[in-house]
Amino acid sequence: MAPGKRSKSKTNQPKKKTKTASNPDDYETLGGIDSWDWNEIGSQQFMGDESTGFLCLEEISDVEIDYEGDDATGKVAIFKRKKKDNREKGKRANPMAPLAMEDMKDFYDLDTFDEEKAAATETHQAAASFTDKPAKSKKDRSDRQKEQQNDDIAMDNAKQGTDAKRPKVEDVDQSVDVSAWGFVKLAEPITHALQYYKFTEPTPIQAKTLTKALEGRDMVGVAETGSGKTLAFGIPMIQWILQQEERPTGLTGLVLTPTRELAIQVKDHLQNMAMFTDVKVTAIVGGMSIQKQQRVMKQRPDIIVATPGRYWEIISSNQEYMDQLKHIRFLVLDEADRMLEKGHFEELKKLLTELSNKREVTTEWPEDVQGDTPQKVKQVASKYQTLIYTATLDKEIRFNVKSKKKTTAGKGGMADLIDSIEFQDPNPIKIDVTTEKKVASKLMEAKIDCLKTEKDLYVYYFVTRYPGRTILFVNSIDAIRRLVPVFRLLNVEVLGLHAQMQQRQRLKNLDRFKANDKAVLVASDVAARGLDIPLVEHVIHYQLPRSGEIYVHRSGRTARANREGVSLLLCSPDEVKVYHKLCQTLRHGEKYPDFPIDLSILGDMRKRVNLATDLDKIDHTEDKASHEESWLRKMADEMDIEFDEDLVLGKNNKERADQRKQANRGKAYQLRQELSQLLKKQILPMGASARFITGSAASNFVDHMLESEGDASTILPAHAKTRAVDDVKIIRKKKKTSKQ
Numbered sequence: 001m002a003p004g005k006r007s008k009s010k011t012n013q014p015k016k017k018t019k020t021a022s023n024p025d026d027y028e029t030l031g032g033i034d035s036w037d038w039n040e041i042g043s044q045q046f047m048g049d050e051s052t053g054f055l056c057l058e059e060i061s062d063v064e065i066d067y068e069g070d071d072a073t074g075k076v077a078i079f080k081r082k083k084k085d086n087r088e089k090g091k092r093a094n095p096m097a098p099l100a101m102e103d104m105k106d107f108y109d110l111d112t113f114d115e116e117k118a119a120a121t122e123t124h125q126a127a128a129s130f131t132d133k134p135a136k137s138k139k140d141r142s143d144r145q146k147e148q149q150n151d152d153i154a155m156d157n158a159k160q161g162t163d164a165k166r167p168k169v170e171d172v173d174q175s176v177d178v179s180a181w182g183f184v185k186l187a188e189p190i191t192h193a194l195q196y197y198k199f200t201e202p203t204p205i206q207a208k209t210l211t212k213a214l215e216g217r218d219m220v221g222v223a224e225t226g227s228g229k230t231l232a233f234g235i236p237m238i239q240w241i242l243q244q245e246e247r248p249t250g251l252t253g254l255v256l257t258p259t260r261e262l263a264i265q266v267k268d269h270l271q272n273m274a275m276f277t278d279v280k281v282t283a284i285v286g287g288m289s290i291q292k293q294q295r296v297m298k299q300r301p302d303i304i305v306a307t308p309g310r311y312w313e314i315i316s317s318n319q320e321y322m323d324q325l326k327h328i329r330f331l332v333l334d335e336a337d338r339m340l341e342k343g344h345f346e347e348l349k350k351l352l353t354e355l356s357n358k359r360e361v362t363t364e365w366p367e368d369v370q371g372d373t374p375q376k377v378k379q380v381a382s383k384y385q386t387l388i389y390t391a392t393l394d395k396e397i398r399f400n401v402k403s404k405k406k407t408t409a410g411k412g413g414m415a416d417l418i419d420s421i422e423f424q425d426p427n428p429i430k431i432d433v434t435t436e437k438k439v440a441s442k443l444m445e446a447k448i449d450c451l452k453t454e455k456d457l458y459v460y461y462f463v464t465r466y467p468g469r470t471i472l473f474v475n476s477i478d479a480i481r482r483l484v485p486v487f488r489l490l491n492v493e494v495l496g497l498h499a500q501m502q503q504r505q506r507l508k509n510l511d512r513f514k515a516n517d518k519a520v521l522v523a524s525d526v527a528a529r530g531l532d533i534p535l536v537e538h539v540i541h542y543q544l545p546r547s548g549e550i551y552v553h554r555s556g557r558t559a560r561a562n563r564e565g566v567s568l569l570l571c572s573p574d575e576v577k578v579y580h581k582l583c584q585t586l587r588h589g590e591k592y593p594d595f596p597i598d599l600s601i602l603g604d605m606r607k608r609v610n611l612a613t614d615l616d617k618i619d620h621t622e623d624k625a626s627h628e629e630s631w632l633r634k635m636a637d638e639m640d641i642e643f644d645e646d647l648v649l650g651k652n653n654k655e656r657a658d659q660r661k662q663a664n665r666g667k668a669y670q671l672r673q674e675l676s677q678l679l680k681k682q683i684l685p686m687g688a689s690a691r692f693i694t695g696s697a698a699s700n701f702v703d704h705m706l707e708s709e710g711d712a713s714t715i716l717p718a719h720a721k722t723r724a725v726d727d728v729k730i731i732r733k734k735k736k737t738s739k740q
């Protein structure tokens with residue numbers, strides 16, 4: 001394992017050199033340290049940095065060491081422990097273990113997201129997430145152990161608890177008017193769920209597709225991000241199950257999604273809609289234990305939401321699961337265009353081919369054979385429906401600047417996908433409710449032209465000036481690894497999310513992001529599709545997206561469900577070509593308006609950002625060096641050889657390294673002090689001082705200063721608390737009037 005990327009750290013090393021003259025029979029000999037009975041300490045909160053990381057601590061007590069041999073022949077350490085009948089068995093940490101379904105559940109309770117509760121716990125959660133420290137004292141440790149035990153009990157009870165928490169029909173506020181759904185005759189339990197979630201009217205894609213989908217037609221639905229596509233295919237599936245005279249017992253619906261997070265989210269939405277029914281919805285995704293998922297499969301869910309890869313892996317080795325395919329009444333492809341991307345398409349095609357084979361066989365199923373006599377059985381899914389949903393079907397916006405290839409062209413393109421799908425309908429209905437704009441109607445878009453090296457500064461400016469839940473999209477994982485610590489040094493409440501992170505950490509960070517309305521999530525495009533995080537106010541494209549399609553999906557994380565939101569492009573000179581391409585494909589060549597920047601405070605912000613960047617560079621160099629050294633030390637320790645610094649590092653090198661370390665420590669200390677002093681100060685526009693407001697600088701900010709007097713939490717006391725969305729509206733208006 002590479003230094004610095006260890007997933008766990010063993011601490012509380014056994015006390016070295018404890019010569020014991022006691023009876024050897026009182027002791028048990030311990031083997032290699034990896035077989036010891038380590039105990040995990042600390043709760044799951046104790047997770048280090050976002051991108052790599054330190055996930056848990058383990059300790060072991062009562063270990064003693066005897067040495068065999070002497071200095072002349074070489075010593076061998078023998079680890080032993082006093083025998084004890086009542087010693088509690090250690091509970092080893094297993095940070096690499098796949099997550100159980102119950103673990104995932106709590107992180108995706110999107111629709112029941114309680115803003116008040118989140119606000120109340122926000123301070124607590126934010127404090128825990130941004131300043132997590134290892135337990136220091138014994139008391140801390142035992143508290144944490146207790147906490148952990150409680151967590152385990154809670155986890156064991158989770159399934160039961162979920163059922164107990166499940167709302168009952170009596171909890172539904174019957175006065176909620178859902179008559180706008182009257183154009184389709186929905187089953188009562190679905191109507192109750194709509195009332196419960198106060199979905200008083202259908203969204204346009206739901207209104208346009210539901211009637212036809214409920215009639216059994218095949219459908220390709222295209223609608224902007226966040227427009228309610230999940231229920232557009234979810235309601236017809238649930239309704240069909242409820243309407244059957246004889247309750248179907250096989251797998252009725254298979255929903256395929258390109259990412260794990262999306263699968264779990266879709267499963268949650270469907271479960272919510274089916275909450276007053278006995279319809280079972282489950283998710284099958286990578287990153288969770290196969291055994292657990294096989295158990296789930298055995299419970300015969302009515303609807304499975306899955307990523308194609310994991311689903312194929314599970315069913316392809318099991319004839320029974322393969323045979324479930326023949327019952328499928330609904331096949332749904334959500335975010336269909338994303339399935340065309342590398343890695344998804346082949347598995348999807350295998351699945352579609354198998355589905356097609358299964359449908360051809362209509363009789364004599366292996367599991368229906370009774371004794372030796374094959375029985376003819378009715379084919380349950382004599383009619384089946386295919387529903388395809390996407391936010392971006394338009395070929396033009398799928399440009400890829402680098403390859404200059406249209407992803408739709410040739411093998412693996414949308415045409416190929418559509419060809420592979422066996423629509424039963426000779427004319428599947430295509431309903432496209434996207435507007436010319438291709439993005440949500442209440443999305444306010446703008447851009448900032450800046451140098452590549454100034455992007456951190458502008459992000460800092462934006463998130464300080466407009467605190468609010470923000471996703472910062474970047475094009476590389478390295479950028480996330482750099483930006484998270486830099487912004488953390490600037491006291492920004494920042495989290496990372498990318499595909500190389502452990503699934504557990506990914507979910508944890510998403511959960512923290514949802515619970516903190518000022519958090520900034522620095523994410524790769526793993527978060528661009530489908531994720532329905534409530535109340536994201538801003539999306540910033542730190543680097544321009546590589547295609548119009550990605551822009552649409554990234555921006556679609558805000559301005560969801562008819563809310564407002566801002567999408568801001570940070571455009572550096574080397575990205576101008578991509579920028580023009582975006583304008584052409586998404587805006588008929590029209591430029592994005594320039595986001596208004598208050599230049600008078602940029603200087604102060606630049607100082608902070610530069611200090612944080614320099615400090616991070618030093619921290620990074622030192623971390624790397626010390627990880628390497630401690631890794632060598634550990635190796636030496638495990639091989640029971642003495643770690644000779646002079647020999648391993650070289651005498652001169654070692655001296656130089658020590659001097660460098662010393663100098664860096666001094667410099668880091670100085671920078672840290674300087675930064676912390678600056679961060680304590682409020683930022684005033686140039687020309688104003690905290691003591692004297694000069695005539696030239698005194699505009700209406702005097703009022704704002706008076707308003708915010710005494711509020712030390714306000715970093716920008718001279719600025720009105722405007723929303724970014726309103727500031728973009730103003731410049732758009734100005735732009736329009738200047739054109740007239």
Ligand SMILES: Nc1ncnc2c1ncn2[C@@H]1O[C@H](COP(=O)(O)OP(=O)(O)OP(=O)(O)O)[C@@H](O)[C@H]1O
Nearest residue numbers: 199201202203225226227228229230391530532561
């Ligand atoms: N009829 C409705 N009324 C109010 N809110 C709704 C309605 N239908 C869905 N929603 C809510 O709107 C949000 C977005 O829905 P959904 O995730 O289905 O969008 P989507 O079109 O699939 O988006 P994306 O393309 O980004 O995946 C969800 O929080 C959902 O609960």
